[in-house]
Amino acid sequence: MTPARTASPRTARVINDRIALDLLVEHGSLTAAQLKELTGLSRPSVADLLQRLADDGLVRIVGEAGAARRGPNARLYGLVAERAHVAAVDVRHGSVSFALADLAGTAVGDAVLSVPDEGEPGDPVAETVTALETVLRESGVTTLHTVAVGAPGMIDPATGALGGGTALPAWHARVPAALRERLGVPVLLENEVNLAGIAEHRLGAAHGRDAFVLLWLGLGVGAAVVLDGRLRRGASGGTGEIGFLPVPGAGGLPSATDCDGGFHSLAGSAAVCALAREHRLRLPPHGTGNGLRAAEAAVRGAASGETGARGEAFLDALAERIAVGAAAITAVLDPGCVVLGGEVGRAGGRVLAARVAERLSGMSPLATEVLCGTVEGSPVLGGGLVTALDAARRDLFAPR
Template sequence: MDETRGTAPGRPTAPAAARATPRTASPSTARAINDRLALQLLQNEGPLTAGELKTGTGLSRPTVADLVERLQAAGLIAVVGESGARRRGPNARLYGIVADRAHLAAVDLRTDSATIAVADLLGRVQAETAVPVGPDTDPAQAAANGVAALEKLLGAAGAARPHAVAVGAPGLVDPATGRFRGTEGVPAWHAALVTALGALPAAPVLLENEVNLAAIAEQRDGSARGRDTFVLLWLGHGTGAAVVLDGRLRRGASGGTGEIGFLPVPGTGGLPTAAGCDGGFHSLAGSAAVCELAAEYGIEAGDPGGSDPGAPPAEALVRAAVHAGEAGAAFLDALAARIALGVAAVCAVLDPGCVVLGGETGRAGGDALAERVADHLARMSPLHTEVRAGTVGGRAVLRGAVLAAMDAAQDDLFGPAG
């Protein structure tokens, strides 16, 4: 998936798009720009009257009348009600995007399951299911089960096919091909399911690294909202990072931007190699390392504080530590010191101004962990950097996939943004 095909978070608001409209655009180009401007405004602010569209876009009344007629004829908008604050009449009609004009599919691939969701054109999830995959399941059967589950969800939503499909998966995605780059460590059924989804009629599949999708979700709906430059540091079973610079998700020449687990750092007793990240940042902040550190401080998942008994071990331990008094505070401080090593390296190279802690460990640590990381970082780096806890939660990858599919479908139906 190259930079032009990939999802770029932080699309311009309607007023910014209006300022960017070229004065020398041809009539057809100008119409396309105006249509997209109005559609973006309707998406961001909900149903609007023609008068509100005129105010929000800065377009003339005749131009707004023409685009409303054009978008209605295309089945993209419809009258959804009337404004009670105005007199009855044409200007009081409320126009909204026809959300069921297209349906989207989003898939979150894990080692032992696939979570699949179907959403409308505005990204509102209408149906969702989880498909378990056993360790001995044949890849072709796992792929068939996934496609069958998606088709069942589409039927429940009244859709014949998805207009776009976005898949989040661990591992590298080649920016040039949009496919997995190497399959080492990637379950064989992941590639089989992506291939099967690509065979669906007229449904382009956007394959994206899971951490990149989580960053999209945090930027649109979570703690990075309103920022066009930030880094999401993923702290879970493994470690990773997603980099958003100037509103664009950066993937790198080989799709490896953010492979922070391989970052050489002090305190690991070794160095990573091309064959594995042991000895790198992963050895300090991956889930196994977090569990070992917790044991040193006597933290147990059963400590008071409402830890989730079904949570992954590292998540449960960090969550328990937040409520475990002095022992928990000491553990969180030691963990924050480790995490700050990776954050400091990222900041020294990119100066993002904001780092969001995501993944199971980042989510469990919340503000208590983020504040400690910020304190350690301030002592190591002269660059001012906010450290925030992720707020989208455990569904960040699936939410990011919904948003990526929504962007792809809207670009197809509405015309490219920006």
């Protein structure tokens, strides 16, 4: 029998330091006694740990626990949140959104930049970099550690670059390198639906689940797949490109370069608008986003009951379409849970999710819970901040 290996003192310190820092992130400020209770370490070990973290500039005394108690035992220790900041960037067709957070995950700034259509005057890449620099300056951030960028399309797992996809603006692919060059910090690129899936997994409806699929319903359709607790990207980064999924009722078949004829033709925003018109629902002007805002408004109005019987029939028809795509996903992956996200999915809320669940149960023998996304604000930015914070903490919470 091979004897069991025990951790070296250095390895044990590394593990204990990281546990303590994670507890300070989760709970906020704690006393040494509370850290002792939560970690199971001895009092001297906790004292040594806190001294090491203070020497590294990661922990400091932030107050005392209660007016009746004074002295060392009452000291509250907290994470030095301003030690580093991270940024998330959500790159869309007509806009770029930004969010900033400190090392504790507290939001410290945000902004939205309108981007001109291709062919119009202006350089979207330069404007994006300048806009991020502006929000950093206005938020007082001088210690940027990592930037996470979410963009439509497939991310090549070998190179980390924005690869093949449908007709995406060419400037999208140039954003990460431009940010990296100007800011001099690591820039992580991820598919925007995957970032939304990370947000729902860590912060939202799928928290604590080992398996689920986020079904993104917006301008287009997509999916984020989490199995065995891990986000799955696939051999070419294309896991979740369900706009290309051949499904009945789409009126044709997709091609390698065009998802029209796939699930996109049933559940993308243009298709949702067309379905709303079939049910004689009044739509607001499309404005920007190729009908996305109109589709969102139609679904929200129907889900709230504002459009009466016509809205009910519209939601039934839309749920039938969504269930077709969800049934194909569950037949292959059996995730046990589908979360409806994206602007349209979130607009439908629990009302749409319940309809999809009912229809899905009639199409598939696999028990599948259907939920609506619950992450507040932008789930893409939320997932971007989670991703960037994970990278920053891996670096800074490691021993020096």
